[in-house]
Amino acid sequence: MKSTRLCLACGNAFVPLLHVPRQRYCSSKACQRARRRNWQNNRLRIDSDYRDNQARAQAKWRAGHSSYWREYRAAHPAYRERNRSMQRTRNARRSHTPIAKMDVVRLPRPLDSGFYVLSHAEDIGVANMNAWTVHIAVLSAPPAPPT
Template sequence: MNTIRRCIACGCAFQPRPQVPSQRFCSAAECQRERRRRWQRQHLRSDADYRDNQARAQAKWRARHPDYWRQYRATHPAYRERNCAMQRERNARRSSSPVANMDASPPLHPLASGFYILRRAVETGIAKMNACTVHIAVLSTPNGSPIRDCKEMT
């Protein structure tokens, strides 16, 4: 029999192998890779055992190649930058984010002028250990009224 089908990956016409009457991908290497990719994606979604086995195999591989990802990140700056940006987004969405949230804060007294310890928390959402001492001079309170004793306001 000469059944001709269209490959669902490349769209080319092909003849299914007699051993695989329901064949949907042609035998081109790229189309077979696509077939395996779709199979794996489908099983990662639907098969908990498969997912666990994959996770264990990947953990073993990482243990055998401890420097692989460090070197990959060092030699692929665009990949690294994209990951950093996505992590920043996740940190910003996380409810326990250390970034100050106006709605979650208890009612504030106006910030008083004085010396404060400042830590950078912007890049990763995780406070860096390095801290500096800064002096903050309050120019106005949250309700907008200027501080009368501020020397710059006179």
């Protein structure tokens, strides 16, 4: 009589294969997928070489498929709307600080010519792409017009 075991993923009883004495997952596709996912998560946690290799492979894939997410969002409007809704919820939970978008600068009037110092300012919100938060201190002002 063959002994049965309980699958770690689904909890159902199964008969282990004779050539896999330490089998802990049944042969269903979902349970095998869970087994591989658990193995990979454990490997990523304990093996820095594996983690580095995975990061390099993912970066290489992203470089070769730079338009993937743009195309995915275009083809899946429900995903896009859910993502936007979730972002609005996250924004509402934050303090009411502005969110920078793609190098947008809104000034009450154009800056006068002169020398300026850019110094580090604490992050006050979310910045996209290359947007920087800076403090501008005027060191010199243009000469006053003659009267």
